[in-house]
Amino acid sequence: MATVRTQSRPSTSPLYRAFGDRLFAGLVLLLCLLIIGIVLLIGWQLGWNGARAFEVFGIVGFLSSTAWNPVTDVYGAWPFILGTLITSLLALALAFFPALAVAIFATEYAPRWLGNVLSYALELLASLPSVIYGLWGLSVLVPALRGVQQSLFLWASDHAQWLLPVLGNPIGIGLSAAVMVLAVMVIPYTASLAKDSIALVPAVQREAAYGLGATKWEVIRMAVVPYARGGILAGVILGLTRALGETMAVVLVIGNNKNLPFTLFGPATTIPSAIVNEFGEAQGLQLSSLLALGFILFLISGVLNLLAAWIVKRMSVDGRL
Amino acid sequence: MTQISGNLRRRQLWDKVMLGLLVLGSLVVVAPLVLVLSKVFLTGFSALNLAFFTQDFQPVEAGGGGLRHAIVGTILMNLLALLIGGTLGLAGGILLSEYPDHPVNPTLRVISDLLNGLPALLKGLVIYTLVVIPTGSFSGYAGALALGLVMVPIVLRATEGVLKLVPWNVREAGLGLGLPRWRVILSLVLPAASSGVITGLMLGFARAAGEAAPLYFTAGGSQYLNFNLSQQTESLALTIYKYANEPSPLRVEQAWAAALVLTLLVLIASLLARWVARVRP
Amino acid sequence: MEEKQSLISPPVPLAQLGEDQNLKPRMETRGLSVYYGKKMGVGSVTMPIYTNQVTALIGPSGCGKTTFLRALNRMHDLTPIARVEGEAILDGQNIYTPGVDPVEIRRKIGMVFQKPNPFPTLSIYDNVVAGLKLLGVGKKSVLDEAAERSLRQSALWDEVKDRLRAPGMSLSGGQQQRLCIARALAVQPEVLLMDEPTSALDPISTQAIEDLMTTLKKHVTIVIVTHNMQQAARVSDFTGYFLTGELVEFGPTNTLFTAPKDPRTEAYITGRFG
Numbered sequence: 001m002a003t004v005r006t007q008s009r010p011s012t013s014p015l016y017r018a019f020g021d022r023l024f025a026g027l028v029l030l031l032c033l034l035i036i037g038i039v040l041l042i043g044w045q046l047g048w049n050g051a052r053a054f055e056v057f058g059i060v061g062f063l064s065s066t067a068w069n070p071v072t073d074v075y076g077a078w079p080f081i082l083g084t085l086i087t088s089l090l091a092l093a094l095a096f097f098p099a100l101a102v103a104i105f106a107t108e109y110a111p112r113w114l115g116n117v118l119s120y121a122l123e124l125l126a127s128l129p130s131v132i133y134g135l136w137g138l139s140v141l142v143p144a145l146r147g148v149q150q151s152l153f154l155w156a157s158d159h160a161q162w163l164l165p166v167l168g169n170p171i172g173i174g175l176s177a178a179v180m181v182l183a184v185m186v187i188p189y190t191a192s193l194a195k196d197s198i199a200l201v202p203a204v205q206r207e208a209a210y211g212l213g214a215t216k217w218e219v220i221r222m223a224v225v226p227y228a229r230g231g232i233l234a235g236v237i238l239g240l241t242r243a244l245g246e247t248m249a250v251v252l253v254i255g256n257n258k259n260l261p262f263t264l265f266g267p268a269t270t271i272p273s274a275i276v277n278e279f280g281e282a283q284g285l286q287l288s289s290l291l292a293l294g295f296i297l298f299l300i301s302g303v304l305n306l307l308a309a310w311i312v313k314r315m316s317v318d319g320r321l
Numbered sequence: 322m323t324q325i326s327g328n329l330r331r332r333q334l335w336d337k338v339m340l341g342l343l344v345l346g347s348l349v350v351v352a353p354l355v356l357v358l359s360k361v362f363l364t365g366f367s368a369l370n371l372a373f374f375t376q377d378f379q380p381v382e383a384g385g386g387g388l389r390h391a392i393v394g395t396i397l398m399n400l401l402a403l404l405i406g407g408t409l410g411l412a413g414g415i416l417l418s419e420y421p422d423h424p425v426n427p428t429l430r431v432i433s434d435l436l437n438g439l440p441a442l443l444k445g446l447v448i449y450t451l452v453v454i455p456t457g458s459f460s461g462y463a464g465a466l467a468l469g470l471v472m473v474p475i476v477l478r479a480t481e482g483v484l485k486l487v488p489w490n491v492r493e494a495g496l497g498l499g500l501p502r503w504r505v506i507l508s509l510v511l512p513a514a515s516s517g518v519i520t521g522l523m524l525g526f527a528r529a530a531g532e533a534a535p536l537y538f539t540a541g542g543s544q545y546l547n548f549n550l551s552q553q554t555e556s557l558a559l560t561i562y563k564y565a566n567e568p569s570p571l572r573v574e575q576a577w578a579a580a581l582v583l584t585l586l587v588l589i590a591s592l593l594a595r596w597v598a599r600v601r602p
Numbered sequence: 603m604e605e606k607q608s609l610i611s612p613p614v615p616l617a618q619l620g621e622d623q624n625l626k627p628r629m630e631t632r633g634l635s636v637y638y639g640k641k642m643g644v645g646s647v648t649m650p651i652y653t654n655q656v657t658a659l660i661g662p663s664g665c666g667k668t669t670f671l672r673a674l675n676r677m678h679d680l681t682p683i684a685r686v687e688g689e690a691i692l693d694g695q696n697i698y699t700p701g702v703d704p705v706e707i708r709r710k711i712g713m714v715f716q717k718p719n720p721f722p723t724l725s726i727y728d729n730v731v732a733g734l735k736l737l738g739v740g741k742k743s744v745l746d747e748a749a750e751r752s753l754r755q756s757a758l759w760d761e762v763k764d765r766l767r768a769p770g771m772s773l774s775g776g777q778q779q780r781l782c783i784a785r786a787l788a789v790q791p792e793v794l795l796m797d798e799p800t801s802a803l804d805p806i807s808t809q810a811i812e813d814l815m816t817t818l819k820k821h822v823t824i825v826i827v828t829h830n831m832q833q834a835a836r837v838s839d840f841t842g843y844f845l846t847g848e849l850v851e852f853g854p855t856n857t858l859f860t861a862p863k864d865p866r867t868e869a870y871i872t873g874r875f876g
């Protein structure tokens with residue numbers, strides 16, 4: 001009888017139970033350790049394989065050199081680092097106010113349906129593949145930009161000669177095109193975090209300002225935005241990490257020029273676009289230098305991501321920073 | 322009293338001006354989306370034809386062919402990636418939600434944040450050093466691995482999120498019936514959250530399907546239809562990248578058609594995600 | 603002062619209260635009702651609010667005290683489903699007349715909330731002068747003077763005068779609430795509305811705020827919501843008793859507590875329910 005019962009209801013067998021639980025938990029844990037291992041491996045692989053570049057040129061030497069010559073086998077990272085920082089920061093500067101504006105408008109002014117529409121629009125902006133932004137940038141934005149740039153260039157050559165070296169070649173493809181595409185791609189990240197944190201501002205904070213006789217905008221300025229500043233900052237940082245690592249959209253429109261100085265209109269480069277462009281023929285020290293560039297990107301984006309995650313976590317506790 | 326509130330008119334005006342600026346800023350955000358989507362739909366639709374789905378690569382002089390090879394490659398690599406990324410992401414989500422006190426959790430959370438923000442390009446680059454260099458060739462398997470890494474954090478977050486929404490009494494009820502914990506998780510908790518988990522998988526799939534950068538270093542691209550992932554493999558996103566720069570307008574049109582297909586995939590995934598979020602009580 | 607003493611003794615008909623005692627109403631509501639959608643929050647309240655007196659609103663929870671209070675400075679404008687009918691008159695003008703700017707009304711009628719809500723990113727000083735800065739006051743000497751005056755009025759000056767630049771959130775709960783009172787006073791409101799200002803505070807802080815109200819009313823007319831009858835008896839000159847959205851009885855506090863006219867008031871103050 002007893003054997004029959006355990007066979008028909010195996011789940012009551014303590015052995016089956018303990019074994020099953022252990023096995024399951026062990027498997028889950030194993031897979032999770034695998035995730036952790038892979039991420040550590042990514043850092044290790046980039047660092048280890050890039051180490052030769054740091055060895056040969058020195059850490060400071062590699063970071064600060066502007067040489068990049070496969071013929072003489074001399075490599076330096078500075079133009080790429082500079083290009084990455086310039087494009088990302090400019091994109092962020094361009095994206096910040098529209099992102100904040102849409103976050104505020106969607107939470108404070110828009111009726112519910114419009115707020116939902118805007119949220120969905122941000123979600124879509126964030127999830128469109130970056131290569132599509134690149135395609136659009138190349139075939140729609142760049143030609144349009146070229147016209148604007150040329151008229152600006154003509155104006156400057158008549159009225160402000162000194163501006164010309166800053167503006168650079170008005171060919172459409174280049175730094176400004178990359179910055180604009182990046183700005184579009186950064187906005188949803190910055191805006192949705194800002195929107196979430198603005199939605200968390202307690203009603204009593206708004207009422208405190210209203211009770212003092214503040215207009216709606218004054219309430220936003222003195223009660224809402226300051227309270228939500230942690231989330232807004234986290235959104236900016238997250239936007240920055242996206243801009244820093246963005247590849248295909250930038251490669252297609254930036255023109256890939258590693259010769260300094262960069263100009264506003266003219267072609268430039270970034271770490272990701274250098275990796276994509278140089279990768280084809282790269283071997284030996286050149287490949288190692290590219291991986292070293294990847295390692296730099298890994299470090300920057302890792303630090304910024306952790307920072308943003310930390311801010312978001314702090315924010316969700318008490319809304320303050 | 323009147324003199325200190327004398328600036329009210331100016332403040333009210335300023336209030337209106339700021340509202341105007343906020344509306345303007347919102348339009349600036351929405352405009353690119355409208356521009357990109359309308360371009361994708363208009364150009365993409367007129368470029369879509371039967372050949373797009375039924376023919377493989379052909380030289381432009383021979384009519385340009387279609388992108389069947391890229392569609393097949395995208396599907397195959399993404400399905401394998403879904404297997405890899407889905408398994409890892411599900412495991413991560415289960416650990417975080419079902420074993421909340423597990424000592425690995427804080428690390429896992431940090432790692433998941435890191436992986437989520439890590440440029441996809443780097444994921445491809447590392448698979449290149451780990452798989453492509455040792456095996457000596459680009460392959461669909463390498464591509465699937467890189468795409469799997471793209472999916473992991475997305476699936477993980479979605480899974481953790483929906484599992485946490487399942488009320489604790491579901492688990493208590495199961496344990497109270499004498500079910501072991503793993504059965505409770507697999508037969509009670511996961512099914513209760515299945516629509517959310519599936520949405521997470523779909524979002525991961527859609528995101529990975531749009532990635533070109535990691536495949537550039539791993540799958541390598543191809544002009545031929547093949548079902549064998551040990552070969553170099555093409556994907557739609559990769560095709561867009563390559564064709565965007567081609568001088569032939571035909572190639573650019575094909576790129577737009579591919580963009581339309583990927584956009585539809587993203588649209589469907591995100592609409593489903595919204596729908597599931599709404600349906601959930 | 604003498605007039606006030608005498609007004610406490612015999613019950614006086616509501617309509618004649620003010621005139622008999624030479625008290626002028628600073629505010630007055632006439633048939634004031636507030637609806638949340640179809641649901642009524644308070645119904646048709648007619649009540650005077652006398653200048654430089656403390657008026658307490660009491661009643662069981664959910665009876666509409668907060669709803670009524672918020673109708674006095676148009677706070678309901680911020681709640682989409684809320685709708686106000688009837689009149690609330692300030693200095694002879696209905697604040698709900700079309701064309702009246704609620705921003706201006708809220709400047710004249712300040713508010714203190716149940717939970718202290720200083721602006722977390724601002725210093726003590728900046729919290730106090732926040733309202734003045736909105737009004738365009740930029741001169742440091744004026745702001746300094748207003749900050750000191752308001753902090754003294756709210757009995758906080760001595761405790762914070764050496765750390766005006768510290769964050770407002772660094773204060774204790776009771777101090778934060780007095781900071782909020784100072785913030786409201788800085789713009790020199792005519793009326794100060796307080797919604798259970800001590801319900802989140804410890805007894806000592808409660809005592810401090812009750813004490814400051816007696817001196818404060820020389821400068822400002824006070825309306826205080828409280829669920830605590832003893833508090834109403836201690837601090838107020840007039841009391842209104844609300845029940846299910848209706849003003850059951852209004853009168854001088856002593857009268858209302860010693861000789862209530864309505865049996866429902868009597869039931870409440872003798873503690874038979876509520």
Ligand SMILES: Nc1ncnc2c1ncn2[C@@H]1O[C@H](COP(=O)(O)OP(=O)(O)O)[C@@H](O)[C@H]1O
Pocket residue numbers: 638641642643661662663664665666667668669670681
């Ligand atoms: N924002 C609101 N929406 C809907 N009903 C509300 C709202 N605020 C208050 N009420 C209702 O109005 C009635 C009076 O509430 P309230 O004025 O807060 O009472 P009190 O302050 O006396 O406790 C209650 O029945 C309450 O449920």
Ligand SMILES: [Mg+2]
Pocket residue numbers: 667668669
């Ligand atoms: Mg209340």
